[in-house]
Amino acid sequence: MRADRLIALVLFLQSRGKVTAAEVAAELDVSIPTARRDLEALSAAGVPVYGQPGRGGGWQLVGGARTNLTGLTEHESKALFWMLGTAGLSDPGTRAATRKLVHALPATLQDEAEILATRIHYDHTAWGDHPRTGERSEILHALRSALVNRRALHIRYTRRDGTSDETIARPLALVAKAGTWYLIAHPQHDDTPRTYRTDRISEAEPVDTSREQPSDRTERRIRRATVDDDRFDLEAFWTAHVDEVEALRSSVIARVRCPNWAVPILAAQFGRYFSVIDHGTESTTAEVGANLVIALAEQLAGWGRTVEVLSPRELRSELSRIGAELSDLYAEHTATTGER
DSSP states (O other): OOHHHHHHHHHHHHHHSEEOHHHHHHHHTOOHHHHHHHHHHHHHTTOOEEEEOSTTOEEEEGGGOOOOSSOOOHHHHHHHHHHHTTHHHHSHHHHHHHHHHHHHSOHHHHHHHHHHHHHOOOOOOOTTSOOOOOOOHHHHHHHHHHHHHTOOEEEEEEOTTSOEEEEEEEEEEEEEETTEEEEEEEETTOOSOEEEEGGGEEEEEEOOOTTOOOOHHHHHHHHHHHHHHHTOOHHHHHHHHHHHHHHHHTOEEEEEEEEGGGHHHHHHHHGGGEEEEEEOSSEEEEEEEESSHHHHHHHHHTTTTSSEEEEOHHHHHHHHHHHHHHHHHHHHHHHHHTOO
């Protein structure tokens, strides 16, 4: 009897109380004789399950025994289904598993879990952005399989500049950030993990090592790599990676002065690239950041004289250039059309 079917059977017994072989067969998608053999195997293995023959009979856990396969407390159940939200039921790949988990809960928790699974929805698309169509499922499936099976992959990757390269990489983790999936992997002959956007991976094929006869040195290197992978701290790596990327995106820092009412709007516009330096009774001095002077100037230009840039001088010059350019454009337009 397969272990996954055994677990599903125990959970089914727990959620339904008494079941017939026909009900088990329908739930597990097996024949009725197979369902009977599974129930008998469960009993022989020491699980307190009892079969009662005849009309009105069936199989049930003796004395209302419960399994600790889930072991979820009320607080844990709420936290889990709050985190899942509608994602658990909306994805065909997780719908059946989510339903099984709901039915495996004690009856007192099932209604609340059902509500959380159908009434909590997460939409990670920012206002004004186009809805994401999702990553290519076959690429994600290949990456996930390689990660679980500890298989190296031959991948073709397109860089930001449009150029492509091919490499062999050993997957370490998958991360989803703001609707985009990233693969973290060791490139071949490089012990430094690298991050790849999965929507730029056009090919991902498992490396066939079955025909190779690795040397003792290669086997030792593989064992050492496996140990290193097991020690990989995903959270620490990703935190450091995000900090590094965000530092590059805010390499230009400007000091500005604005009225107090504009502070929450600027904070929403610049996010982590906005920080208050001094909060006065009428105005606030703050710092804002971007990756380029021109990019920061373009973001601030729309504020007109409401936001005054105090430094750096290069940013003030760029704003002056933008202002002069706009003035020339629309002054010429006004002179041509006679508009006032």
